[in-house]
Amino acid sequence: MQPQAAxxxxxxxxEPAPVQHQISGGYRHLLTALASRAHRFGSRxxxxxxxxxxxxxxxxTKSKAALEFYFRNDxxxxxxxxxxxxxxLLAWLHVVLRYVVSxxxxxxxxxxxxSLDRHSEAWNERSLPEPSDPGANQLHQLLxxxxxxxxxECFPKLDSEYQAVLRLRGAGMKYDEIAxxxxxxENTVATWLSRAIRDLxxxxxxxxxxxxxx
Amino acid sequence: xSEITQSWFDEKLARFARGEVSPDxxxxxxxxxxxxxxxxxxxxxxxxxxxxxxxxxxxxxxxxHARWRSPFLLATAAAxxxxxxxxxxxxxxxxxxxxxxxxxxxxxxxxxxxxxxxxFAPGSAQPVLLAEGLQLAxxxxxxxxxxxxxxxxxxxxxGAIILVEDGxxxxxxxxxxxxxxxxxxxVYRDNTLKHPAGTLLVGxxxxxxARADVGPKDLKVKYVVQVTDGDHLQALIQQATxxxxxxxxxxxxxxxxxxxxWANNATVTTSQKASxxxxxxxxxxxxKDLAGAEMHYRxxxxxxxxxxxxxxxxxxxxxxxxxxxxxxxxxxxxADKLLRGNPPIPAKPNLRAERLNNLGVLAETxxxxxxxxxFYTQALAILPQDLPNERRVAEANLARVxxxx
Numbered sequence: 001m002q003p004q005a006a007x008x009x010x011x012x013x014x015e016p017a018p019v020q021h022q023i024s025g026g027y028r029h030l031l032t033a034l035a036s037r038a039h040r041f042g043s044r045x046x047x048x049x050x051x052x053x054x055x056x057x058x059x060x061t062k063s064k065a066a067l068e069f070y071f072r073n074d075x076x077x078x079x080x081x082x083x084x085x086x087x088x089l090l091a092w093l094h095v096v097l098r099y100v101v102s103x104x105x106x107x108x109x110x111x112x113x114x115s116l117d118r119h120s121e122a123w124n125e126r127s128l129p130e131p132s133d134p135g136a137n138q139l140h141q142l143l144x145x146x147x148x149x150x151x152x153e154c155f156p157k158l159d160s161e162y163q164a165v166l167r168l169r170g171a172g173m174k175y176d177e178i179a180x181x182x183x184x185x186e187n188t189v190a191t192w193l194s195r196a197i198r199d200l201x202x203x204x205x206x207x208x209x210x211x212x213x214x
Numbered sequence: 215x216s217e218i219t220q221s222w223f224d225e226k227l228a229r230f231a232r233g234e235v236s237p238d239x240x241x242x243x244x245x246x247x248x249x250x251x252x253x254x255x256x257x258x259x260x261x262x263x264x265x266x267x268x269x270x271x272x273x274x275x276x277x278x279h280a281r282w283r284s285p286f287l288l289a290t291a292a293a294x295x296x297x298x299x300x301x302x303x304x305x306x307x308x309x310x311x312x313x314x315x316x317x318x319x320x321x322x323x324x325x326x327x328x329x330x331x332x333x334f335a336p337g338s339a340q341p342v343l344l345a346e347g348l349q350l351a352x353x354x355x356x357x358x359x360x361x362x363x364x365x366x367x368x369x370x371x372x373g374a375i376i377l378v379e380d381g382x383x384x385x386x387x388x389x390x391x392x393x394x395x396x397x398x399x400x401v402y403r404d405n406t407l408k409h410p411a412g413t414l415l416v417g418x419x420x421x422x423x424a425r426a427d428v429g430p431k432d433l434k435v436k437y438v439v440q441v442t443d444g445d446h447l448q449a450l451i452q453q454a455t456x457x458x459x460x461x462x463x464x465x466x467x468x469x470x471x472x473x474x475x476w477a478n479n480a481t482v483t484t485s486q487k488a489s490x491x492x493x494x495x496x497x498x499x500x501x502k503d504l505a506g507a508e509m510h511y512r513x514x515x516x517x518x519x520x521x522x523x524x525x526x527x528x529x530x531x532x533x534x535x536x537x538x539x540x541x542x543x544x545x546x547x548x549a550d551k552l553l554r555g556n557p558p559i560p561a562k563p564n565l566r567a568e569r570l571n572n573l574g575v576l577a578e579t580x581x582x583x584x585x586x587x588x589f590y591t592q593a594l595a596i597l598p599q600d601l602p603n604e605r606r607v608a609e610a611n612l613a614r615v616x617x618x619x
Contacts, residue, residue: 029248036251037258069237070244081237086230086244087268090261147266154263160512164505166267182506183474183494183513190232197231200263205255 027054030071034097041101041211049104053097056139063092095143098211154203162196165189218246223253231260328579330541334607339614341575341586342607344568344593345538346531347496347511367422369449375401375437381428383414385439388422392441392449395419399426402438411437443480447473451490454497463501470494474513485524488517492532504539511536530560534568541575549576564604567597571608578615586615 034050043049057063065082066089069075084092155163168178175193179186226243229235235243247257331340332348373387387393397416403409411433414426441449450473457466473490495510515532518524537552553573560566574589590612597605 033248033251033254037255070241071248073245075241078238085237086240086257087261087264090258091265094258094262144269147262147269150262150266160505160508164509167505170267180468180471180475183471183478183491183510185478194228194232197260197263197267198228200267201231201256201259204262204266205259208255208259 027067027071029073030054030067034093037094037208038097038101040209041098043101043104045104049097049100052100053093056096056100057093060092063089066092091143091147092139094208095146096139098146099139099142150200150204150207153207154200157203158196158199161192162199165192166196166200169193218249223247223256227256227260230257231264233264328575330538330575330579332538332542334603334610341578341611341614343538343541343575344571344604344607345535346565346568347492347535348499348507348538369446369453370441371443371446372405372407372438372440375433375435375439376423378428378433378435382417382425383428383433384423384425385414386423387439387441388420388424390421390449392445392447392452393419393424394445397424397445398442399424400440400442401431401433402440405438407438407440414439443477443482444486447477447480447482447486447490450476451493454493458497458500463497467494467497467501470497484517484521485528488514488521488528488532491517495535499539504543508536508539508543511539527560527562527565530565530569534565534572537572537576541572541579546576546579563596563598564601567593567604567608570596571604571611574611574615578611583615587612590615 031047031050031054034053035046038046038049038053041049054067057067062082062084066084066086069079069082070086070089155166158166164182165178168181173181175186175189178184178189182189184192223243223246226235226239226246230240230243243257247253328341330343332343332345334342367390369391370387371391373385373391375383376386377384385399387399393399393416395416395418399414399416401411401414403411412431414428414433416424416426418425450469454466454469454473457463457469470490470493474487474494477487477490491510491514495507495514498504498506498510511532515529515536518529518532533552537549540546540548540552549572553569553576560569570589570593574586574593577583577589578586590608594605594608594612597608599605
């Protein structure tokens with residue numbers, strides 16, 4: 001389920017750098033949505049940050065294929081689905097955008113020669129790769145850290161039933177197996193799972209809204 | 215896309231959360247999310263939640279290690295560790311500290327952080343809970359039916375009359391199938407179970423067979439007999455406890471979970487369902503699955519609460535076990551609700567004493583030692599003399615809290 005960036009991150013598999021208008025032409029709405037998020041993350045130039053995040057995603061074979069499938073408004077009918085699911089693509093875009101904005105803020109801080117307290121950020125600089133251009137492997141590591149951080153913050157806040165169903169689902173159990181394990185009906189398991197994801201998403205959304213305020 | 219409404223998006227997002235959308239639907243959803251920044255954020259948050267759950271090991275217990283990242287808590291922990299060393303040193307140089315009250319009194323009050331436990335040790339520096347269902351040292355509850363070896367067959371709900379002789383019918387179901395002397399067994403003419411032929415009252419019981427008077431009924435060999443749902447559930451529960459007694463906890467939990475699943479669609483009382491849920495909760499706890507234990511105790515409590523004729527003792531016991539579990543994970547507010555919120559008054563003095571002891575633990579964790587002392591004293595006053603282990607716990611709690619004043 002996790003983005004398999006490591007497997008296709010070799011230099012030989014990278015796509016040539018895109019011409020900017022190629023991206024913006026087909027993905028205007030996506031750029032606007034990402035720019036809005038970049039603004040909330042504290043970017044001084046949200047549109048450039050969104051463009052940069054999309055450009056970096058374009059350089060990765062799998063994220064590019066997923067971008068084309070899910071976000072091009074003129075995708076061919078019955079086109080073959082990409083290797084990445086929509087979940088994977090959106091998680092990837094989120095972490096790349098966060099990296100780009102952090103990088104931008106780091107550059108600003110360096111230029112101003114001001115000692116900023118970067119450690120006050122939820123996603124502090126220790127979690128960032130070297131200032132040089134990060135490879136897909138590093139971005140993948142960042143994504144893993146972000147996901148771990150999300151779980152450590154949000155999972156304990158869930159109701160115990162929801163935690164239990166997520167644990168069992170995470171262990172690879174099917175609905176009917178979880179139902180037996182918990183002594184519940186399969187419908188109940190499905191409902192709990194749905195609500196668990198919803199509550200987890202609510203916590204993540206609040207977390208995302210806090211990022212730019214720190 | 216112009217027809218997209220909030221309800222359409224919500225419904226699609228819910229299906230997306232459950233992993234039910236096809237790639238084409240995902241494309242449609244992704245496109246739709248761009249209509250509104252709020253929708254795009256909702257979709258991204260849901261995607262992150264799904265990805266986190268599927269690609270990162272979900273914590274098996276509250277992420278305690280995360281707390282160490284807090285400098286304040288780290289400093290507090292360090293202070294506690296230093297405090298413990300100081301106390302240990304003080305204990306070594308002193309030749310007079312042998313009773314538990316003094317051990318506790320050596321701890322500077324400002325450093326004393328009560329952490330409820332179920333493990334009793336003489337002179338325990340921590341408040342000890344009393345919870346009958348959670349005492350791991352308690353031997354497995356006696357099973358009424360011998361199931362000593364693993365090859366014992368599983369309980370059956372239907373069997374047959376195998377002999378009719380001298381006014382008595384012998385059936386191929388017995389105690390292993392949940393029957394007891396006096397149990398009723400329905401008799402049918404065939405396997406469809408649609409043509410009743412009467413009822414048998416078990417008079418003589420064996421492990422895999424039973425005999426009953428036929429009376430005036432016209433019963434024949436090969437007629438089908440069926441154990442009531444209640445008796446069958448009892449057999450399933452006994453099967454789980456027998457596995458536990460053999461030390462096969464995994465099988466015991468599997469059997470208990472199967473029993474609950476079967477009971478959900480059977481004609482059994484809510485108290486019987488509660489018994490199965492309570493058993494699974496206890497097995498979960500033994501397996502150190504505290505979240506599972508709490509969930510199944512809650513299920514048991516829900517079943518019991520729905521029963522108009524519920525035993526106040528049963529209700530109080532489950533509430534007390536749940537409160538103890540809540541305190542073990544530091545959820546004192548839930549424990550408070552369970553112990554104080556309109557609780558039933560159990561007839562059994564040991565159950566009343568357990569609750570009072572645990573109210574004392576709750577008060578102690580909240581720093582109210584005067585109230586804690588009062589609860590421990592009350593618990594000790596009503597604890598029967600024939601429960602020496604429970605009395606030792608309450609005595610140690612009382613001695614410790616007195617030493618802290």
